Amino acid sequence: MNVVPGTVLEDLPVAEDPPAPRERTRRIITEVPSRADRRFNQITMGAGISVLALLTLVGLFLMIQSSDALGETGIWTFLTRTEWRTDVTPARIGVLGLLAGTVLVAVVAVAIAVPLSVFSALAITEYSTAKRRKWLVGVVDLLAAVPSLLFGLWGFLFLSDKIVPISLWLSQNFGWIPLFKTSEDASLTGSIFIAGIVVALMVLPIITSVVREVFSQTPPGEKEAALALGGTRWGMIKTVVLPFGKGGIVGGSMLGLGRALGETIAVALLLPQVPQKISESIHILQNGGATVSGFIANRAGSDSFTTSGLLAAGLVLFVITLGTNMIASVVVSNSRSGAGVEI
Amino acid sequence: MTDVEIDAEIDLEENLTEQDQEEAEKVFAKKVEIIGGPPAGPATLEAKDACAWFGDRLVLEGVDLVMPKGQVTALIGPSGCGKSTFLRLLNRMHELIPGAALDGEILLDGEDIYATGTRAQQVRMRIGMVFQKPNPFPAMTIRENVLAALKLARLKCDDKDTLVEQSLTRAGLWKEVRDRLDSPGGALSGGQQQRLCIARSLAVHPNVLLMDEPCSALDPTSTRRVEETIDELRGEVTVVIVTHNMQQAQRVSDLCAFFLAAENQPGVVVEQGPTDVMFSTPTDSRTLDYVQGRFG
Numbered sequence: 001m002n003v004v005p006g007t008v009l010e011d012l013p014v015a016e017d018p019p020a021p022r023e024r025t026r027r028i029i030t031e032v033p034s035r036a037d038r039r040f041n042q043i044t045m046g047a048g049i050s051v052l053a054l055l056t057l058v059g060l061f062l063m064i065q066s067s068d069a070l071g072e073t074g075i076w077t078f079l080t081r082t083e084w085r086t087d088v089t090p091a092r093i094g095v096l097g098l099l100a101g102t103v104l105v106a107v108v109a110v111a112i113a114v115p116l117s118v119f120s121a122l123a124i125t126e127y128s129t130a131k132r133r134k135w136l137v138g139v140v141d142l143l144a145a146v147p148s149l150l151f152g153l154w155g156f157l158f159l160s161d162k163i164v165p166i167s168l169w170l171s172q173n174f175g176w177i178p179l180f181k182t183s184e185d186a187s188l189t190g191s192i193f194i195a196g197i198v199v200a201l202m203v204l205p206i207i208t209s210v211v212r213e214v215f216s217q218t219p220p221g222e223k224e225a226a227l228a229l230g231g232t233r234w235g236m237i238k239t240v241v242l243p244f245g246k247g248g249i250v251g252g253s254m255l256g257l258g259r260a261l262g263e264t265i266a267v268a269l270l271l272p273q274v275p276q277k278i279s280e281s282i283h284i285l286q287n288g289g290a291t292v293s294g295f296i297a298n299r300a301g302s303d304s305f306t307t308s309g310l311l312a313a314g315l316v317l318f319v320i321t322l323g324t325n326m327i328a329s330v331v332v333s334n335s336r337s338g339a340g341v342e343i
Numbered sequence: 344m345t346d347v348e349i350d351a352e353i354d355l356e357e358n359l360t361e362q363d364q365e366e367a368e369k370v371f372a373k374k375v376e377i378i379g380g381p382p383a384g385p386a387t388l389e390a391k392d393a394c395a396w397f398g399d400r401l402v403l404e405g406v407d408l409v410m411p412k413g414q415v416t417a418l419i420g421p422s423g424c425g426k427s428t429f430l431r432l433l434n435r436m437h438e439l440i441p442g443a444a445l446d447g448e449i450l451l452d453g454e455d456i457y458a459t460g461t462r463a464q465q466v467r468m469r470i471g472m473v474f475q476k477p478n479p480f481p482a483m484t485i486r487e488n489v490l491a492a493l494k495l496a497r498l499k500c501d502d503k504d505t506l507v508e509q510s511l512t513r514a515g516l517w518k519e520v521r522d523r524l525d526s527p528g529g530a531l532s533g534g535q536q537q538r539l540c541i542a543r544s545l546a547v548h549p550n551v552l553l554m555d556e557p558c559s560a561l562d563p564t565s566t567r568r569v570e571e572t573i574d575e576l577r578g579e580v581t582v583v584i585v586t587h588n589m590q591q592a593q594r595v596s597d598l599c600a601f602f603l604a605a606e607n608q609p610g611v612v613v614e615q616g617p618t619d620v621m622f623s624t625p626t627d628s629r630t631l632d633y634v635q636g637r638f639g
């Protein structure tokens with residue numbers, strides 16, 4: 001039992017005359033670790049440092065390689081311009097249109113994947129016998145093993161047509177929401193919505209496994225307490241499991257967001273990859289949209305200035321993804337449930 | 344097993360001022376109605392030929408035991424003889440364990456709680472449970488903890504403030520937490536947490552309260568408080584308590600049942616009867632040995 005500050009101590013006898021405090025010397029104890037410990041320490045430190053070094057090197061590489069394009073365009077202009085034209089001189093390139101598409105696809109993906117993940121995690125941890133649990137975990141993990149190219153192809157060749165009626169229905173019934181508005185003659189294939197659905201399937205396994213891990217750590221005592229008070233299983237989940245797993249859900253979602261931001265093949269196949277104004281991208285049901293990673297995949301291997309520009313866009317994505325992941329890990333480790341979870 | 348000898352001189356009543364008493368009387372004068380809650384008053388609980396399995400293993404066999412309404416029944420016996428299992432049979436918590444099975448009947452005021460069509464939630468609402476390890480909902484406030492059962496069992500109550508005060512007073516915790524009802528339930532000492540759990544169980548006005556070694560994680564003072572609470576509940580609620588502390592069983596219980604399991608045999612009730620008889624002149628020599636601390 002940990003001692004919580006502010007705990008009331010009861011019935012402590014009060015000493016009448018506290019004796020004057022005595023001068024004391026403080027002994028600082030330094031432990032000399034054993035050889036095995038030192039060795040292990042060095043190895044783990046080494047591994048940790050090399051990961052950091054690698055990350056720094058990637059960042060440095062991106063910065064150096066993109067300096068050409070950034071220098072010519074100006075960092076601020078690059079960040080705030082939507083068009084990407086290399087056929088005019090001077091070239092007018094900017095990352096904003098790509099970023100808008102990237103963020104929208106990722107947000108659609110996470111919005112779809114999170115509820116699904118939470119419910120699959122609940123199905124696995126709370127509503128399954130041991131045998132079915134194993135089976136379900138296997139299925140979800142299998143989903144993670146499908147190469148993203150296959151997801152992309154499947155989305156492009158098969159799913160896309162099946163989603164169009166849903167898009168149509170959404171635009172007809174919820175067209176008053178800007179997000180679901182479509183223009184009269186717009187095609188409904190190749191939309192950010194469809195790309196988001198496919199990406200959702202890709203991030204589903206990672207979110208599910210983080211959330212499941214957190215749910216399975218719910219203290220059994222609290223679950224029993226809720227049931228013993230006359231709660232139904234769902235009531236118990238609402239009062240105990242979900243509040244306990246809140247941090248894990250948020251963290252898992254952000255981790256999924258990080259993945260979704262960098263997802264490449266599916267979006268390269270599904271979206272036209274022509275940068276759009278934000279005001280156009282926002283209509284996610286209609287054809288159009290470009291993402292940083294998809295755009296890079298489409299345009300790679302062009303002239304050196306374009307390559308430099310693409311790497312600049314990559315740098316922006318790198319920073320955003322890194323930030324998302326960092327926030328995710330902070331959220332998870334600061335939550336009650338996530339203290340022991342590695343993501 | 345810790346047998347804490349409690350100094351009988353500790354008298355907690357002395358720090359209850361007259362004003363507090365008056366206040367308590369006033370708050371209990373108010374009647375709080377819980378819509379959809381259990382019927383009023385204590386209920387008799389009776390086990391008839393109760394057996395329990397974990398998988399293929401029979402751990403409890405042929406328990407016949409009457410726990411009369413409003414009285415305190417203590418279940419004693421060495422570790423692993425099936426006391427907790429029996430207790431969990433009584434409010435249908437046993438069935439939550441995969442592979443668990445049972446036989447026999449558990450009658451609550453004459454009605455089998457395992458009858459088809461009887462819902463476990465309904466049974467558990469009428470038969471509350473306090474666990475060995477305090478298990479408040481740590482993220483909820485103290486107030487929310489006390490009212491948790493209303494939310495969980497979807498009951499309505501017209502005067503929640505009074506209900507909170509009554510429940511906490513009955514659990515002997517009101518004075519200590521009245522000023523911080525909105526601080527989290529996890530920020531209490533272990534003893535306070537256990538009393539919060541008792542208050543939480545009492546809030547729906549259950550007919551029976553089951554307690555599985557409620558004091559084994561507590562200091563002597565908190566133990567004393569919990570025992571006082573049990574004493575005050577006598578007549579209002581039927582209490583069934585598992586304890587390893589013989590003095591505690593003697594202090595709080597009216598009736599006593601001695602469980603015992605021979606090696607690789609299911610647990611059985613060797614002897615049962617009024618507590619004073621069980622502790623002074625039991626008929627079975629094994630009971631005498633156990634209550635005098637010669638084995639177990």
Ligand SMILES: Nc1ncnc2c1ncn2[C@@H]1O[C@H](COP(=O)(O)OP(=O)(O)OP(=O)(O)O)[C@@H](O)[C@H]1O
Pocket residue numbers: 397402420421422423424425426427428429440
């Ligand atoms: N979840 C479980 N799965 C399988 N066997 C169990 C389970 N819980 C208890 N048992 C077995 O059932 C028997 C009775 O256990 P029980 O917990 O009822 O004993 P107890 O009398 O409460 O003991 P203690 O005084 O130590 O709490 C034991 O032999 C134990 O091994």
Ligand SMILES: [Mg+2]
Pocket residue numbers: 426427428555
């Ligand atoms: Mg036990």
